[in-house]
Amino acid sequence: MPEIRLSKLTKRYGAVEVLHGIDLEMAENEFTVLVGPSGCGKSTTLRMVAGLETVSGGEIFIGGNPVSHLDPKDRGLAMVFQDYALYPHMDVAHNISFALRLQRRPKAEIEAKVREVAEVVGLTEFLHRKPGALSGGQRQRVAMARALAKDSDIFLFDEPLSNLDAKLRGQMRAELALMQQRVRKNMIYVTHDQVEAMTLADRIVVMHGGHIQQQGTPETLFKQPANRFVAGFLGSPPMNFLEAELISEGDTLFARGEGFSVAIPAERSRTLQSRNGSVILGIRPSDLNYDQDAPENEAIDLRVIVSEYVGAQSVLLCSCGNSNVTVELKSETPIALGETLRFAIRPEGIHLFDQESTAAL
Amino acid sequence: MTAQTFNRMTPYMFLIPAAVTMGIALLYPLGYMIYGSFRDWDPSQNISETEFVGLKNYITLFFDPAFHESLSVTLIFAFTVVVAEMLIGVGLALLLDRNIRGISVLRTLFILPMMIAPVVVGLMWRYMYHPTVGTFNRTLKSLGFEGIDWLGQHALLSVIIADIWQWTPFILILSLAALQSLPASALEAARIDGATTWQQIWHIKLPLMMPVLVVTALLRLIDAFKVLEVILVMTEGGPGLSTEIVALRISRTATEFRELGTAAAMSNYLLLLLLFLTMAMFAISRIQEARAARLARQIEEESG
Numbered sequence A: 001m002p003e004i005r006l007s008k009l010t011k012r013y014g015a016v017e018v019l020h021g022i023d024l025e026m027a028e029n030e031f032t033v034l035v036g037p038s039g040c041g042k043s044t045t046l047r048m049v050a051g052l053e054t055v056s057g058g059e060i061f062i063g064g065n066p067v068s069h070l071d072p073k074d075r076g077l078a079m080v081f082q083d084y085a086l087y088p089h090m091d092v093a094h095n096i097s098f099a100l101r102l103q104r105r106p107k108a109e110i111e112a113k114v115r116e117v118a119e120v121v122g123l124t125e126f127l128h129r130k131p132g133a134l135s136g137g138q139r140q141r142v143a144m145a146r147a148l149a150k151d152s153d154i155f156l157f158d159e160p161l162s163n164l165d166a167k168l169r170g171q172m173r174a175e176l177a178l179m180q181q182r183v184r185k186n187m188i189y190v191t192h193d194q195v196e197a198m199t200l201a202d203r204i205v206v207m208h209g210g211h212i213q214q215q216g217t218p219e220t221l222f223k224q225p226a227n228r229f230v231a232g233f234l235g236s237p238p239m240n241f242l243e244a245e246l247i248s249e250g251d252t253l254f255a256r257g258e259g260f261s262v263a264i265p266a267e268r269s270r271t272l273q274s275r276n277g278s279v280i281l282g283i284r285p286s287d288l289n290y291d292q293d294a295p296e297n298e299a300i301d302l303r304v305i306v307s308e309y310v311g312a313q314s315v316l317l318c319s320c321g322n323s324n325v326t327v328e329l330k331s332e333t334p335i336a337l338g339e340t341l342r343f344a345i346r347p348e349g350i351h352l353f354d355q356e357s358t359a360a361l
Numbered sequence B: 001m002t003a004q005t006f007n008r009m010t011p012y013m014f015l016i017p018a019a020v021t022m023g024i025a026l027l028y029p030l031g032y033m034i035y036g037s038f039r040d041w042d043p044s045q046n047i048s049e050t051e052f053v054g055l056k057n058y059i060t061l062f063f064d065p066a067f068h069e070s071l072s073v074t075l076i077f078a079f080t081v082v083v084a085e086m087l088i089g090v091g092l093a094l095l096l097d098r099n100i101r102g103i104s105v106l107r108t109l110f111i112l113p114m115m116i117a118p119v120v121v122g123l124m125w126r127y128m129y130h131p132t133v134g135t136f137n138r139t140l141k142s143l144g145f146e147g148i149d150w151l152g153q154h155a156l157l158s159v160i161i162a163d164i165w166q167w168t169p170f171i172l173i174l175s176l177a178a179l180q181s182l183p184a185s186a187l188e189a190a191r192i193d194g195a196t197t198w199q200q201i202w203h204i205k206l207p208l209m210m211p212v213l214v215v216t217a218l219l220r221l222i223d224a225f226k227v228l229e230v231i232l233v234m235t236e237g238g239p240g241l242s243t244e245i246v247a248l249r250i251s252r253t254a255t256e257f258r259e260l261g262t263a264a265a266m267s268n269y270l271l272l273l274l275l276f277l278t279m280a281m282f283a284i285s286r287i288q289e290a291r292a293a294r295l296a297r298q299i300e301e302e303s304g
Helices: A042-050 A092-102 A106-119 A136-149 A166-182 A194-200 A218-223 A228-233 A267-272 B003-036 B056-062 B067-098 B102-114 B117-130 B135-142 B157-180 B184-192 B196-223 B227-234 B246-255 B260-303
Strands: A004-013 A015-028 A031-035 A055-064 A077-080 A154-158 A186-191 A203-208 A211-216 A241-250 A252-257 A260-263 A279-285 A288-290 A298-310 A314-322 A323-330 A340-345 A351-354
Touching: A004 A042, A015 A042, A015 A055, A015 A106, A015 A211, A031 A194, A042 A077, A042 A154, A042 A186, A077 A136, A077 B184, A092 A106, A092 A136, A092 B196, A106 A136, A106 A166, A136 A166, A154 A218, A154 B102, A166 A194, A186 A194, A194 A211, A194 B184, A203 A218, A203 A340, A211 A228, A211 B135, A241 A260, A241 A323, A252 A267, A252 A279, A260 A298, A279 B102, A288 A323, A298 A323, A351 B067, B056 B260, B067 B102, B067 B157, B067 B196, B067 B246, B102 B260, B117 B135, B117 B157, B117 B227, B157 B196, B157 B227, B227 B246, B246 B260
Parallel strands: A031 A186, A031 A203, A077 A154, A154 A186
Antiparallel strands: A004 A015, A004 A055, A203 A211, A241 A252, A241 A279, A252 A260, A279 A351, A288 A340, A298 A314, A298 A340, A314 A323
């Protein structure tokens, strides 16, 4: 199983550079998720690895060998597309076996392989249907089966679940996670959905504006986001950002802004000692706990503007000075709109970002 | 008239002008022709003075070797040009379906022949085929070859070449449109699956274009059966009967032989043939639609 390495990969369309030197190493059998908003270059990166887009600069290495001059078929990979890209005129069995038939494998071997992968994805009874007679989820499975049948070492997924409805997406996501455990292969998965990224990835690569913002395990990225973009992109509801000043008073460092003054935990404040002035304070909704008795410098007072009932939890949109803050609250908590509530901040949930560079402090 | 009936009648009132035009321009001559085909009718006679002969005109034609000849010339002409135009047109479309500089200029150039009036096409090719001063023979002779008797010995072939030149663009346009509406990702999937350019054409592009190609071929076939002007100008059906297609024979029967009834019967034979082809075309598209609808229903039932 080869590892994949991207070295200073760039992509230009005419004069416009959309990828600015991507450096990325994917270890053997790793499930790598490229995630980012539309237009961040994640799909372009994937398509360059696949060979569907030309490389403008830099190099792609698969198992140590440069491949950017090779045709897609010579790179030994399989791909699942967003719109499934099935061959509409072939039935499911022929769709699955297309690559094998092009390789002129023996007929018995092809049939066995088709049956094997159809079983894996649960399509056995649909082998003689055309894609037109399948539902979205079934088509998705055919696309998956077609990729599996090739026995490639590398699997590429280009937003494979985004054409499915929410319920089916959740189900397919679970199946994908299962499949990934069963067939340990190199997988690169592109999505704009941070939930997919968090649940599936061994390693998440967050991209924005043609640059890699941060890469690492889902946990690392969630707990230690490298900059404001990553912090705001991962997690739902997204992280709250408040403008603040760092002010030392005695031994304690405070992040102080309109309507709040939060003490920075002692072990963090040591590294921040030298910094004074404007910062951005980031706090995830999940790090804010409703607690009217919390001490003032470990909490924040929020006035409730809107309450969205989503079942066991309610999402409250609140104001704090000029900023909006989202919090989550158990639905049974009796609150009224316009009321001011106190939320304790978990000390490890305090994130600080530089106002200029937006890098984490 | 109550408001309700008035409302119900309104759409029909708007249809009246179109219906009248259709009646005068299409149904009246058609009925006239069918009526005339059962009569022994000389152009000097008013149709009311003509004698009813039943199916005589049809029966005579059925056993008339000259009509057979003309019919077989038409069939050979039509099938040859359609096959050749399909092969060349689809081939060109596959070549032109790419993004290279100047491709739109090329496409426009390829489409030009179709825009020229058929009579002009006929005159142009007649000149080019001229045994002594024609472009082809002068070129051949300057290269040291013998001239070819284009419109004499090889009249049918020459006429076929001219038609291919004029109508291949029609196939090209429709094939290009079909190619450009193919699902791009299916072709990308085929590239990843290891298909070469040829295999992509053979296994993916052509099968997916097939519905469009079938209808295109039928349209061209219907047109080719009715061709008249180009051949009239180039050969007038000669030499002998070698290029006398049915449309030309109809016109000669009516004007030279002064047998309007027979000409009308001949037109009806041609009409039947074209009707059959048209019905086949409609049937094919209906079958395709029905299949799509059935699939949609099937999916709905399963998910519902």
